[in-house]
Amino acid sequence: MDNRRYFGPGGWVLRVLLAAALAVVGAGLGLALTAPAGDPGLTAGVRAALPASGAGNPVTAVLLNFRGYDTLLEMAVLTAALAGVWSLGRAHRTRFIRPSPVLTALTRVLAPLFPLVCGYLLWAGADHPGGAFQAGAVLATAAVLHVLSAPERGPRLPELPLRLAAVAGLAVFLAVALGVMTGGARFLEYPPALVKWLMLAIETAAMLSIAAILAGLFLGGRPGQPDD
Amino acid sequence: MTSGQLFASAGIGLLVIGIWALVLRRHLIRKILALNVMSSGVFLLLVGAGAMSGAGVDPVPQAMVITGIVVSISATALGLALVLRIAKTTGRALLPENRGQPPSDPGAG
Numbered sequence: 001m002d003n004r005r006y007f008g009p010g011g012w013v014l015r016v017l018l019a020a021a022l023a024v025v026g027a028g029l030g031l032a033l034t035a036p037a038g039d040p041g042l043t044a045g046v047r048a049a050l051p052a053s054g055a056g057n058p059v060t061a062v063l064l065n066f067r068g069y070d071t072l073l074e075m076a077v078l079t080a081a082l083a084g085v086w087s088l089g090r091a092h093r094t095r096f097i098r099p100s101p102v103l104t105a106l107t108r109v110l111a112p113l114f115p116l117v118c119g120y121l122l123w124a125g126a127d128h129p130g131g132a133f134q135a136g137a138v139l140a141t142a143a144v145l146h147v148l149s150a151p152e153r154g155p156r157l158p159e160l161p162l163r164l165a166a167v168a169g170l171a172v173f174l175a176v177a178l179g180v181m182t183g184g185a186r187f188l189e190y191p192p193a194l195v196k197w198l199m200l201a202i203e204t205a206a207m208l209s210i211a212a213i214l215a216g217l218f219l220g221g222r223p224g225q226p227d228d
Numbered sequence: 229m230t231s232g233q234l235f236a237s238a239g240i241g242l243l244v245i246g247i248w249a250l251v252l253r254r255h256l257i258r259k260i261l262a263l264n265v266m267s268s269g270v271f272l273l274l275v276g277a278g279a280m281s282g283a284g285v286d287p288v289p290q291a292m293v294i295t296g297i298v299v300s301i302s303a304t305a306l307g308l309a310l311v312l313r314i315a316k317t318t319g320r321a322l323l324p325e326n327r328g329q330p331p332s333d334p335g336a337g
Contacts, residue, residue, distance in 0.1 A: 009334065014251070014252070015252065018248065018251055018252070019246075019248075022244045022247055022248060025243075025244065025247075026240050026243075026244045027276075028243070029243075029273070030237065030239045030240055033233055033236050033237065033240075033280070034233075034289055040281060041278065041281045041286040041288075042286055042288045043281070043286045043287065043289070046286075046287050046288065057288045058287035059290050059294070061287070061289050062287050062288050062290075062291035063291045063294065063295070066288075067288070067291060067292075070291070070295050071293065071295060074295045074298055074299055077299050077302060078299075078302045081302035081303065081305060082302070083248060084306045084309070085306055085309040088309050088310070088312075088313050092311065113330075119272070130295075133294055133298055137274045162328075198275070203298055210298070213302070217301075217305035217309075218305075218311065220308075220309055221309070
């Protein structure tokens with residue numbers, strides 16, 4: 001008899017054990033949700049420290065100041081993922097047919113709006129919802145539309161600027177994080193007088209980097225002439 | 229039930245569905261989709277649980293979720309690139325232990 005029917009992928013023993021394990025996980029998490037809150041959370045703490053953080057939006061303050069380490073490592077993860085994808089080979093051709101006229105016309109209409117929305121989101125991130133990730137995602141959309149609407153074998157994303165922009169976020173973040181140490185501060189501890197401008201510099205570089213990395217991931221390989 | 233609890237419960241549901249599919253589906257694209265469903269569940273759980281205190285949404289889990297979304301996107305992209313590579317090299321988007329099995333089993337995907 002074939003053991004795989006019982007233990008292999010899709011086997012019923014596996015299904016029963018998995019269902020039991022998941023029921024325990026679900027019930028445990030559900031029970032944790034109904035438990036009375038033992039801790040008020042960090043909302044009050046973040047609000048109290050907000051004036052010193054250089055940002056009016058608590059989420060931005062947490063991302064870039066209170067938990068800047070997370071964001072620094074996140075940029076490192078993004079850069080590493082891009083390096084991983086690019087190391088697998090050159091970019092594929094994204095299309096084999098000419099783009100539809102609707103797509104090219106739409107891209108032409110939307111093109112000036114992308115930098116505008118992107119700049120607004122970046123600036124608004126200090127006090128309202130927004131910030132480097134949202135702005136970077138908008139800019140990456142512009143790059144993806146550019147790639148999709150280019151005529152066959154037409155303009156591609158420029159290789160050198162894409163590579164430089166991809167590492168800019170991590171480089172600027174690290175430079176700031178280490179640079180403040182020359183003034184006697186600790187790693188990632190911004191001096192109060194400069195905090196707003198340092199965070200703006202990090203956000204701008206991170207936005208460019210996120211856009212370049214997302215666009216580079218969309219290409220699915222190193223930029224340049226495809227192998228095919 | 230507060231809206232925070234509702235979001236968090238939906239998050240638990242997505243997490244469980246995601247793990248189920250991650251283990252049982254064989255096609256690698258389905259596994260990547262399952263990972264995405266799982267991570268969406270975790271994000272919903274984190275933000276929902278952060279909104280349960282009643283004093284507004286806790287900004288710390290929100291910031292962690294934004295970080296998590298970006299990491300999950302890059303992990304998905306890397307995973308898809310690897311799947312493409314596996315499919316190109318072996319002809320099938322399956323893990324090594326599943327390659328000996330018959331190709332069409334719709335139920336197991």
